[in-house]
Amino acid sequence: MDYKSAGVDVEAGRAFVQRIKASVEATHRSEVVGGLGGFGGMMRLPSGMRQPLLVSGTDGVGTKLELAQDHRSHHGVGIDLVAMCVNDVITSGAEPLFFLDYMATGALSPEAMAEVVEGIADGCRDSGCALLGGETAEMPGFYPAGRYDLAGFCVAVVEESELIDGHRIQAGDAVIGVASSGVHSNGFSLVRNVLEKAGADESTRYGPAQRSLINDLLKPTQLYPALVQALLKNNIPLNGMAHITGGGLPENLPRCLPDGCQARLFPDSWPRPALFDWLQTAGEIPEIDLWNTFNLGIGFCLVVPPEGIDSAVAICRETGHEAWKIGAIEASQAEEGLLGIPS
Secondary structure: OOOOOOOOOHHHHHHHHHHHHHHHHOOOOOOEEOOOOOOOOEEOOOOOOOOEEEEEEEEOOOOHHHHHHHOOOHHHHHHHHHHHHHHHHHHHOOEEEEEEEEEEEOOOOHHHHHHHHHHHHHHHHHHOOEEEEEEEEEOEOOEOOOOEEEEEEEEEEEEHHHOOOOOOOOOOOEEEEEEOOOOOOOOHHHHHHHHHHHOOOOOOEEOOOOEEHHHHHOOOOOOOHHHHHHHHHOOOOOOEEEEOOOOHHHHHHHHHOOOOEEEEEOHHHOOOOHHHHHHHHHHOOOHHHHHOOOOOOEEEEEEEOHHHHHHHHHHHHHOOOOEEEEEEEEEOOOOOOOEOOOO
């Protein structure tokens, strides 16, 4: 017996590394030290920072991977992996520096894995961070052949004096919702159950425009780092930010609020994408469960004082992101959660 007969193809692994090398190196920032292939990635901190704070985050893509692998959408989940990490760390006002990925598979498919890494590299380039390294683990007998799982890790940096942690949020501030690209990467255990119940497949169309259901469900998660950097460079007063992931607005928006504040949403202030209406109807999902599972068209939130509303919305739209004032901050002495939504 040898390693290949046990299910691990070392030569295929080496060929895979050679294929992805150019995509990885194209993400490198000037601060990167060395190249691909060492035991650890190295990077200098950006020059000129007085008290740099490192901000880290890690996440995966969840069971969206099942649907993506069924429909051979490997590049898209690579972008998802980056987005789920970088969109978290930028809520502190930090700039993403570098990203690491981990892929585990039952049997290495160099073509599929390369598409994933190329998606990761595209997500890193769009986010301004270096793909500094990664690991691919071939685990026959643990994962089914042809299946893989992903995990991502991101490190960002922010000047300590410029940290955004929500402490400046006060009653009277506005909540600006920035559009999502769809379901993003959360709630897919429910999505997949709805698809099975409805008998949906690649031919299924939905909504007035008769769009492809599967294609829209598999749209990559929207990346927001470039938007946040544009807001900061234009001196928009950002008092808080929230990435709307699993648990939707009710779980994620309150995470950026200080004690004594709560948010009230205006549910009719933005258009709910038809994709969520299809999911609700096909799955007979109660309205409250829809809110507590999906982003409902809002992928990121900004909390700004009243004088910053118009400028913030304008910059969102200038950078290709639709945005609306969707709520307001109120004083509160009790933990009442998010107001203005179904309960």
